Each structure stands twice: as structure tokens, then as C-alpha cells.
Amino acid sequence: MDKLLLGRYIQGDSLVHRLDPRAKMILCFYFVLIIFLCNNWQSYLLLGIVTLFSVLLSKISLSYFVKGIMPLIWLILFTVLLQVFFTRGGPTYWQFGPLTLTQFGLVNGFYVFCRFVLIIFMSTLLTVTTTPLAIADATESLMQPLKKLKVPVHEIALMLSIALRFVPTLMDETTKIMNAQRSRGVDFSEGSLISRIKAVIPLLIPLFVSALTRAEDLATAMEARGYRGEEGRSKYRVQVWHLQDTLALVFFFLVTLALIFLRN
Amino acid sequence: MSAIIEIKNLSFAYDEESQQKTLSQIDLTIEQGQWVALIGHNGSGKSTLAKLLDGLLTPTEGTITVAGLPLNEENIWEIRDQIGMVFQNPDNQFVGADVEGDVAFGLENRGVSYEQMHQRVKEALEAVNMQAFAKHEPVRLSGGQKQRVAIAGVLAIRPQIVIFDESTSMLDPEGRAELVALMRRLNKEEGFTVISITHDIDEAALADRIIVLEKGKVIDDDMPENIFTRGNELSKVGLDVPYPERLKHELAKLGIKVPKKYLTEKELVDWLWQFNLKN
Numbered sequence: 001m002d003k004l005l006l007g008r009y010i011q012g013d014s015l016v017h018r019l020d021p022r023a024k025m026i027l028c029f030y031f032v033l034i035i036f037l038c039n040n041w042q043s044y045l046l047l048g049i050v051t052l053f054s055v056l057l058s059k060i061s062l063s064y065f066v067k068g069i070m071p072l073i074w075l076i077l078f079t080v081l082l083q084v085f086f087t088r089g090g091p092t093y094w095q096f097g098p099l100t101l102t103q104f105g106l107v108n109g110f111y112v113f114c115r116f117v118l119i120i121f122m123s124t125l126l127t128v129t130t131t132p133l134a135i136a137d138a139t140e141s142l143m144q145p146l147k148k149l150k151v152p153v154h155e156i157a158l159m160l161s162i163a164l165r166f167v168p169t170l171m172d173e174t175t176k177i178m179n180a181q182r183s184r185g186v187d188f189s190e191g192s193l194i195s196r197i198k199a200v201i202p203l204l205i206p207l208f209v210s211a212l213t214r215a216e217d218l219a220t221a222m223e224a225r226g227y228r229g230e231e232g233r234s235k236y237r238v239q240v241w242h243l244q245d246t247l248a249l250v251f252f253f254l255v256t257l258a259l260i261f262l263r264n
Numbered sequence: 265m266s267a268i269i270e271i272k273n274l275s276f277a278y279d280e281e282s283q284q285k286t287l288s289q290i291d292l293t294i295e296q297g298q299w300v301a302l303i304g305h306n307g308s309g310k311s312t313l314a315k316l317l318d319g320l321l322t323p324t325e326g327t328i329t330v331a332g333l334p335l336n337e338e339n340i341w342e343i344r345d346q347i348g349m350v351f352q353n354p355d356n357q358f359v360g361a362d363v364e365g366d367v368a369f370g371l372e373n374r375g376v377s378y379e380q381m382h383q384r385v386k387e388a389l390e391a392v393n394m395q396a397f398a399k400h401e402p403v404r405l406s407g408g409q410k411q412r413v414a415i416a417g418v419l420a421i422r423p424q425i426v427i428f429d430e431s432t433s434m435l436d437p438e439g440r441a442e443l444v445a446l447m448r449r450l451n452k453e454e455g456f457t458v459i460s461i462t463h464d465i466d467e468a469a470l471a472d473r474i475i476v477l478e479k480g481k482v483i484d485d486d487m488p489e490n491i492f493t494r495g496n497e498l499s500k501v502g503l504d505v506p507y508p509e510r511l512k513h514e515l516a517k518l519g520i521k522v523p524k525k526y527l528t529e530k531e532l533v534d535w536l537w538q539f540n541l542k543n
Contacts (some may be wrong), residue, residue: 008322033528035327037515060282132361133361133362133365136361161361162359164361165358165359165360165361165401165402168401168402168403169402169403171353172403214355214356216355217353217356217357217358218317218356218537220320220351220358221349221351221356221357221359222369223320224318224344224347224349224351224357224371225344225349225373225417225421226341226344226345226370226373226374227359227369227373228341228373228419232371232374232375233373233375234371234372234375234378234381235372235378236364236369236371236372236378236381236382236385237365238363242271254427
């Protein structure tokens, strides 16, 4: 899991880093949508160039992204092979039972591969250039319209940011409890499946109890500092929409137009 | 000096059915600008008292008045504006995702405007000397630094009273000394009323006034020098005496005539010099 690049932030100062996180989130989701518009090699080439261009703009080396794909490579290959061997159509090159190798299959397999790689590249680009905190803030601001549907947007955003803030703290604590239990003779890595599941209990229960204590302490501290819900609150971090954000949106709109023109 | 906190006939029990009260019939007046240390054994009701003052708990009996306002449902938020609390566990009271965000939390809750908020966060971080860490996440800070951030969060809302609820107990000696120095500065230079709840007797010795709690009752309330000369009583309720007092005790055991009066570390050193010259 250590190699997984997705969800990790790398500090930097590039145009992509400076883009408004809301713009980046919209564009990332938008990219995932328009990639399904592609249906020939020209359109994939176009999106490939767009992705490459965005990655270069972030000033983070391409090899980083390639490494980021490695943990997922088996999943990608599995899906690609399924496509290759089970799609029929066009001239058949090879056949064995239900497995066929056709032209359509090969082409489809290649497209699926491209789709996977491009989507992973783009979403990695989002998380690598945006802090988790900025993503949480952007989520809150993008969810604002849902307030009309009585969705508790502020509460969800608060939960999200507190959860993000406590992830490393709880990770530390998990390691500590694991070591403490190991030193008392608990073995987490050996034995049958059932005995391993049983070994997790002395880890989970203390973690659960301590999470409750933390929650109570945090609630007290928040109340003592005057927290009384969303009403009458102001915001310390305000996200500002710049010209470059609008330009990025326009750029992706133009790409969409080109894509519609290129597809057949 | 005028009274900033008045407690009259205060009682509190966590379980209303039970006869065992956590606090019973407490009467206290705390003057503006005082540094009060609240000491007592585990379970003597110190933290409960602090939470009652801030309205985090509701008394079963009695009244509390803070800065002229009686503590009740209507005034509770105004009173919380006057009281800043720093708790024991530096991790569990860190609300924000980074230092700045945490300091700003109290200001956000009060709806302070954007410019003013940034100004005050900056000032508060400067006051605790943490401006270089403004963008750091809590995992990258030491315990003492987190407690300094908690204090900055308190300073930003500009209360009159700061309550330290065993804030130094989870720190190393260095972090503790730093925090105590900061408390002292807040009290002496900035004029905050400081209430510090502590197990550390050397920290309590620096206060203007010590209140000793035992089983939910105030058993002693005096200046440190008077309290520590009654050393025996303190050890009876399971509390320690400060280092100079212990040294005096050991010296007395060796048959050396030591002064009865309470001495600070410096005074004891001076007395030892003189004693050495005389003999």
C-alpha cells in the first residue's frame, strides 16, 4: 500500500498546484466523464496529450505517476485480458474454446487500458497537487447546492475535516497498540485465518475505546471554544476563484468540442 | 481588585441518585488578575470544578458568577467568551487540520470577519512564538508545541480568564517549563486571570494563591508560602511538597536547624550560603 500514490499530497508550486481546488475537482470528474466519449484512436490520443500536458504542468516527474500505477497494474491487466479474450468481431486470429483473439478484442483491450491509465493519472494529479484539507473545503463548497435538499452540508464537511485530521493520529495509536499487544505475546501475522481474525480483537477494542475518549475530549474542547453549529460562523480559509481557473474550464470545454469532432 | 469569579454554595454530582457528591458546598471568590493553582488528589473534583466554571457541566446546587454575569442558559456563550480553556491531552483538543486553522476555530465560531481573523491569528501565534509553524499539521508538532497552539487559540478570542486543566501533565520537563513560563507571562504581563489545575507542586508554588481540594471540599486556601509550611497536612491528603521544602525536611532529619518559613529555591540557596559561612 505504501507505493500507492493516489491520495498522497506532494508539495510544490506549479500552475496546477495553484489552481482552485474546486476547479481541479470539477475538472477531474469532468475528465472521467468525457473519457467515455472516446471511441477511436484519435480521440484517445487527444486525451492522452491533454493528460500528459496537465502532468507536465504540475512539474511532478512522470515516472512518479507511472510508479503510482504499479500497485494497480494487476487489476488493469486482468480487465484488459478479459476484454481481449471475450470480445468477438472482426477477423479472428486465434480461437480456443470460449477464448478468442479478434481484432475487435485487441482494439477494445487497448482502449480499456488507455482509459484506466488516463483516469488514474488524472485523479492522481488531483490528490498529488491538492492537500486533503483543500479537498475537504472544496467538497463543502461544491455541495452547497445540496443544502436546498436539506442535506447537512456543514456537518458532513466538519466530519470530513476532523476525520482527515485524526487519520495520522489514529494510525500512530494503532501502531502503538499493536506493539504493546505484540510485547504481551499477541501474534498478528501467523496462524489460520480464524486465529488471525481473533488476534485483531485485542487491537480493535482498545482502539475503539480510545476513539470514544478522543471524541468526548474533542467535543468538550470544541464546546469550550464556542462551537455551536453552523449558525453565525465565519470562515478562516476562503477559496478564491481566479482567472486561471476559468481558463482551465474553458480549455477543457474546447477539448470536449474537439473530442466530439474527432469521434466517429 | 474586583472579584471576577464568585462561587456560592456549589454542589455537583455526576449521578443525581447517588449520595456521593463530586463537589459539595464550595464557596470561592477569585480576584481579577490572580494566578490561582487548584491542587488535590486524583478524584478530588478539580477538573469538575473547571468544567462547571465554563458551563460544560451544570451544577446540582449553588450559583456561579463570572465577570458579573450569572452562569445560566442565556449567558453561557457570553461567559465562554470570557474563559479560555486549555485541556490535558494536546492531541484531543486540536480541532483544526493545521496550526492556523486550529487557532482560528474559536474566532470562526464567533463569526469574526475575515481580515480581523487573520490579523488575530497572526498575533496569537506570535505571542506563543509559533508563527513559523502556521502551516504545520498536528502530527508534525511536539506535545509542548500543540499546547502552545491551544494557548494561541485561547489568546485569539481574548478572554479575561484562562483555565489550564492539567495542561502540563503530558509534557516533558522542557515543554513543561516553557509552558509554565508562558503562563507566568500571560498572568504578570498581560493581566489574564489564570486558574491552573495541576499535580505538579513546583508549578503550583509559582501561583499567587493555592486552593487545596480533597474529596470535593476546599480544605485549604492560602498563599503558597503559608500552605507549604504546613507540609505535614499536605502529605496527609497525599500531596507532595515543593523541592526546597523536601530538602529542608531532609536537612532537619540530619539535625540541622532550618528556618520554619517557606523558602523558594533561590531563598534556600541564599540561606545555605549564609549557613555555610556561619559554621
